[in-house]
Amino acid sequence: MAKKNPSDSIDILSHFLVPKAEILSADEKKRVLKKFRIDETQFPKIFVTDPLATAIKANVGDIIVIYREDLPAKYLSYRYVI
DSSP, rough: OOOOOHHHHGGGSSSSSOOOEEEEHHHHHHHHHHHHHHHHGGSOOOOTHHHHHHHTTOOOTTTTEEEOOOOSEEEEEEEEEO
């Protein structure tokens, strides 16, 4: 019998400690890169095998936006999928 991957049965996106995340569309990606005047590879990296990237079905080359929230503020962080 094949081993079952534990992450297949757990929805990590519904956990209260996991921030909301989305994959940027091509237009949004261009806009963000232009705004920051950088190349996509200059963003912090995230592996395609990371549980968050796997859960939102990210592919290599995608940029993920993560919506974080602290007590005083809300902010966005970006990750380049490798």
